[in-house]
Amino acid sequence: MLLTLAQKLAILSDAARYDASCASSGTQRRDSRDGKGLGSTEGSGICHAYAPDGRCISLLKILMTNFCIYDCAYCINRVSSNVQRARFSVDEVVDLTIEFYRRNYIEGLFLSSGIIQSPDRTMEDMMRIAKRLREVENFRGYIHLKTIPDAAPELIEQAGLYADHLSINVELPTDNSVRAYAPEKNPTTIRKAMGDVKARKDMADSATDATILGQSTQLYEAYKLKRVYYSAFSPIPDATAKLPLIKPPLAREHRLYQADWLLRFYGFDVAEITAARPDGNLDLDIDPKLAWALQNRALFPIDVNRASKEMLLRVPGLGTRSVGRILSTRRHRRVRYDDLLRIGASLKKARAFITAHDWSPGALTDSANLRARFAPPPEQMSLF
Numbered sequence: 001m002l003l004t005l006a007q008k009l010a011i012l013s014d015a016a017r018y019d020a021s022c023a024s025s026g027t028q029r030r031d032s033r034d035g036k037g038l039g040s041t042e043g044s045g046i047c048h049a050y051a052p053d054g055r056c057i058s059l060l061k062i063l064m065t066n067f068c069i070y071d072c073a074y075c076i077n078r079v080s081s082n083v084q085r086a087r088f089s090v091d092e093v094v095d096l097t098i099e100f101y102r103r104n105y106i107e108g109l110f111l112s113s114g115i116i117q118s119p120d121r122t123m124e125d126m127m128r129i130a131k132r133l134r135e136v137e138n139f140r141g142y143i144h145l146k147t148i149p150d151a152a153p154e155l156i157e158q159a160g161l162y163a164d165h166l167s168i169n170v171e172l173p174t175d176n177s178v179r180a181y182a183p184e185k186n187p188t189t190i191r192k193a194m195g196d197v198k199a200r201k202d203m204a205d206s207a208t209d210a211t212i213l214g215q216s217t218q219l220y221e222a223y224k225l226k227r228v229y230y231s232a233f234s235p236i237p238d239a240t241a242k243l244p245l246i247k248p249p250l251a252r253e254h255r256l257y258q259a260d261w262l263l264r265f266y267g268f269d270v271a272e273i274t275a276a277r278p279d280g281n282l283d284l285d286i287d288p289k290l291a292w293a294l295q296n297r298a299l300f301p302i303d304v305n306r307a308s309k310e311m312l313l314r315v316p317g318l319g320t321r322s323v324g325r326i327l328s329t330r331r332h333r334r335v336r337y338d339d340l341l342r343i344g345a346s347l348k349k350a351r352a353f354i355t356a357h358d359w360s361p362g363a364l365t366d367s368a369n370l371r372a373r374f375a376p377p378p379e380q381m382s383l384f
Contacts (some may be wrong), residue, residue, distance in 0.1 A: 003086055009096065011086040015066040015077060016112060057142050060100050061110040064088050064126060068114030072171070074184040077114050078213040087116070090125055094132045101141060107141030108164075109133070115148065123159065125153035130162035134331030149193035150186070168194050187285065255282040262289055265320055267312045285375040293353055294371055300353040301365050304335050349374065 003011070039218060065087035066077040076083060088096075093111065100106045106198050111129060115122050120310040124191040126145055133139040143167040147156050160166055172178045175187045259282060266289070274280040276291035283291040293300065302311055304326055312323045330336050336356035341345055352364045352373075364370065 003094075005092060007085040008088055011084055012063045012066060012088060013061065013357070015083075016061045016063045031253045058106045059108045059110040059142065059144070060097055060106045062088070062093070062096075062112075063141055064093060064111060064113035064129070065116050065123070066114050067116050068374050070182070070184045071115070072185070074181055074321070090128050090132065094137065097133060097141075098137055098139065101139070106141070110144045110146075112146035113148075115150075119148040119150035120152050120155060122190070123155040127159040129157055136316070138205070147193070149190040150293045151193075153193075170194075250368045251284050252282070255284055255288060257287045267310055268292070268314075268372050286371070287316070289314070290349060290374055294377060297365055297370075301355050301361050302353065303355045304340070305330050305357060315350050317346035317351075319344075319352075 006357055047068075063077075065085075067076050067085050067087055068075070068079055069077045073079070073326065084214060086100050089339070091110075097106070097109045113122050113126060126147075130143050130145060133143065142165075143163045144167065145159050145163045146165050147159060147168050149168050156166070170190060170304050171182050171185060173188075178185055178187045259273050263270065269291075272292060273282070276288065276295050277283055282288055287293075293314065299311075300315075302315065304312065308325060309327060312318055312326060315322065318326070322340075322343050322345045326335055326345075329339055329343070336357045337347075337359040340350070340356060351359070352361050352367075352370060355361070
């Protein structure tokens with residue numbers, strides 16, 4: 001049965017929701033206010049991605065096709081899966097992007113795809129879409145391509161000439177898990193493709209005509225903390241896929257980014273964060289700063305009127321902005337509990353770890369049930 005464009009869009013936009021790598025870090029500021037071209041990377045709409053400076057970018061997020069020659073156990077679009085299939089042509093993706101932009105629905109495109117015919121053929125079509133948008137339609141919006149690691153390096157390099165962001169799926173955290181659940185994929189090939197993209201990005205960064213602005217990756221599951229741009233893959237439950245029971249992927253993604261934030265802005269190192277649990281994994285029930293504080297209660301409570309900036313940054317519930325305001329306030333007077341409320345500190349977390357001019361947590365810091373105050377309540381699992 002021939003599908004209409006609207007039917008294809010419904011199928012392939014829904015299929016793309018399992019591909020959560022919508023990271024848009026590293027984009028340039030481009031717009032068409034000069035009257036030339038279409039699109040913008042500035043603004044906000046369908047799939048939201050965020051640049052490092054907080055700008056929200058609305059993206060048309062679709063698969064080029066959900067046909068696939070591979071049979072990865074975790075993927076709903078694997079060749080053995082009984083799902084409705086659809087495929088966009090190059091022209092259809094270009095036309096959809098431009099029409100959605102003209103209607104002010106989007107400001108960019110996130111394009112991924114199943115593997116059709118061969119990795120090279122798939123990557124070539126994706127590259128042609130980006131090239132058409134840039135060179136024919138003069139589209140200046142954001143473009144994120146999920147590249148195919150088995151494709152020829154020159155095709156990925158060409159894609160980097162037109163895309164703001166390239167991403168390559170690591171798929172699974174260990175070579176053994178790849179062999180078990182995605183036997184047709186080669187971890188060495190994936191790592192080489194990521195290395196090639198990084199090398200080209202480094203070369204571009206040193207040139208005046210930088211092209212590849214960033215790359216990210218996605219894991220089906222991630223346990224150990226890694227310094228990668230991580231985005232969770234969210235497969236739907238499937239009784240035919242014999243996969244381990246794991247926590248919701250987006251919960252892990254959230255904790256990993258929180259941990260990365262602690263590394264970048266709060267003075268933590270990896271060993272401190274991973275020491276919060278005996279197995280070195282992140283606690284999925286509470287945020288990593290709180291987990292660290294609970295493991296280091298002997299350091300608390302600290303006096304917000306005397307503590308160093310470095311120590312204030314380690315208090316759960318105090319962000320960089322709150323700490324800056326505390327330091328500014330205490331230059332003029334003693335900081336009180338109400339001051340912390342006005343500053344915007346999350347005292348639900350912080351109150352157990354601080355003292356102020358008119359506040360002391362008493363025995364709260366050392367209470368046996370302190371973690372239970374923050375962890376989500378236990379849930380009764382379904383028996384059927």
